[in-house]
Amino acid sequence: MQISDTRPKQSPRILLTDAALMQSLKEAIAQKLVPDVVKIDQQGIYPQDFLREIGEIGAYGQGVSVEYGGTGRGVLSAIKAIEMVSEACLSTGFMAWCHNACSWYLQNTDNPFLREQILPKVATGQLLAGTGLSNPMKHFAGIEKIKITATPCDGGYILNGTLPWVSNIGDQHLFGVSAQIEGTDDYLMAIAQGGMQGLELRQDVHFIALEGTNTFRCLFRNAFISHDWILAAPCDRYVEYIKPGFILMQVGMGLGLTQNCIDLMRRVDKTKQHVNQYLDDRPDEMEMELEALRLKSYRLAEAIGHGRELVSKEVLREVIQARATASELSLRASQSLMLHAGAIAYVHGSVYDRRLRESYFVAMVTPALKHLRKVLATMPK
Numbered sequence: 001m002q003i004s005d006t007r008p009k010q011s012p013r014i015l016l017t018d019a020a021l022m023q024s025l026k027e028a029i030a031q032k033l034v035p036d037v038v039k040i041d042q043q044g045i046y047p048q049d050f051l052r053e054i055g056e057i058g059a060y061g062q063g064v065s066v067e068y069g070g071t072g073r074g075v076l077s078a079i080k081a082i083e084m085v086s087e088a089c090l091s092t093g094f095m096a097w098c099h100n101a102c103s104w105y106l107q108n109t110d111n112p113f114l115r116e117q118i119l120p121k122v123a124t125g126q127l128l129a130g131t132g133l134s135n136p137m138k139h140f141a142g143i144e145k146i147k148i149t150a151t152p153c154d155g156g157y158i159l160n161g162t163l164p165w166v167s168n169i170g171d172q173h174l175f176g177v178s179a180q181i182e183g184t185d186d187y188l189m190a191i192a193q194g195g196m197q198g199l200e201l202r203q204d205v206h207f208i209a210l211e212g213t214n215t216f217r218c219l220f221r222n223a224f225i226s227h228d229w230i231l232a233a234p235c236d237r238y239v240e241y242i243k244p245g246f247i248l249m250q251v252g253m254g255l256g257l258t259q260n261c262i263d264l265m266r267r268v269d270k271t272k273q274h275v276n277q278y279l280d281d282r283p284d285e286m287e288m289e290l291e292a293l294r295l296k297s298y299r300l301a302e303a304i305g306h307g308r309e310l311v312s313k314e315v316l317r318e319v320i321q322a323r324a325t326a327s328e329l330s331l332r333a334s335q336s337l338m339l340h341a342g343a344i345a346y347v348h349g350s351v352y353d354r355r356l357r358e359s360y361f362v363a364m365v366t367p368a369l370k371h372l373r374k375v376l377a378t379m380p381k
């Protein structure tokens with residue numbers, strides 16, 4: 001991948017106010033995403049143009065400082081953007097999260113090359129990006145072994161190992177990775193380039209949902225990564241900086257999906273309320289819980305701010321709890337939607353069918369609900 005060393009000009013659209021950003025995003029979703037959601041879900045079409053377009057509008061620049069091409073508004077506006085996209089399509093909402101997560105890694109690094117040359121292009125969507133951090137997050141939580149090792153060499157490290165799945169990537173994309181530094185108990189975090197030598201991207205399974213997310217198995221075989229692309233090594237403290245924002249931004253997926261399930265339940269109720277009223281998890285009840293989660297996450301986003309500092313244990317616990325609640329609400333809302341809609345929801349390809357399949361992903365993607373509950377159960381009070 002050729003990375004020119006000239007800083008891209010900041011898009012004038014990225015300087016929109018928060019309200020104007022949301023309005024532009026709303027229009028882009030209605031015009032350019034909604035017509036394609038069925039193709040994304042069923043044919044696995046990757047919405048690359050839309051992902052670039054919302055980058056230009058500012059959907060990835062919120063957690064990024066103004067000097068590096070962002071708006072400096074922090075994680076809160078990023079969550080709102082992910083929420084809005086997820087309301088229409090979880091595949092694309094997830095990719096908006098993947099990209100924002102990588103942007104967040106770059107915002108939190110001390111590496112001047114990554115901050116000055118790469119971050120502005122990622123913050124504006126000129127370079128698309130993902131994150132391969134499920135395995136290290138599970139590893140650090142004592143759930144599985146680390147899958148990548150980094151052997152120090154002249155000018156950088158040699159990476160070896162396989163990541164089962166990384167989304168929103170391709171030959172021209174970037175993504176965050178973590179590896180254990182060989183012969184030590186230390187780990188590093190780095191930015192990998194999809195087209196780098198020694199990295200094979202393989203697509204050999206089909207998913208029940210999220211097919212349009214350009215998700216690949218990543219095989220690193222003696223892939224060289226230079227010091228320029230290292231986010232942090234060792235990365236213990238750096239991981240603590242990025243963790244709360246990484247987890248909290250995922251709540252946006254649950255907020256958006258649950259909101260859409262509630263709206264669809266209300267639509268069905270126009271003709272079926274007389275019988276649907278006997279069901280559990282009715283739209284008004286779900287809306288109250290959703291609003292409580294929304295307010296809590298927005299408040300936590302303000303506590304996290306712009307990264308590059310540690311949050312308190314209490315804030316981290318609340319972030320983890322909010323992420324778990326987002327999973328639980330998504331599952332309950334999509335199940336209740338199925339029951340509200342009845343047989344029409346059982347038709348293959350219906351919106352109800354899609355929302356049900358998508359909701360499981362909110363609870364399965366790392367940190368999955370079981371992972372979050374493990375952390376909450378074992379976290380010192």
Ligand SMILES: Cc1cc2nc3c(=O)[nH]c(=O)nc-3n(C[C@H](O)[C@H](O)[C@H](O)COP(=O)(O)OP(=O)(O)OC[C@H]3O[C@@H](n4cnc5c(N)ncnc54)[C@H](O)[C@@H]3O)c2cc1C
Nearest residue numbers: 131132133134135164165166167207210215364365366368
């Ligand atoms: C559509 C999709 C997109 C994803 N995108 C990303 C991403 O962008 N970045 C990222 O880091 N992670 C990504 N993941 C991984 C995800 O975050 C979880 O780590 C993963 O779903 C497993 O989590 P778990 O808690 O269920 O793990 P576990 O409870 O450990 O279960 C995983 C099970 O799946 C098996 N398994 C793992 N990989 C494979 C494989 N390739 N083929 C067959 N079986 C396998 C394991 O052996 C194990 O039995 C994605 C997963 C999916 C399904």
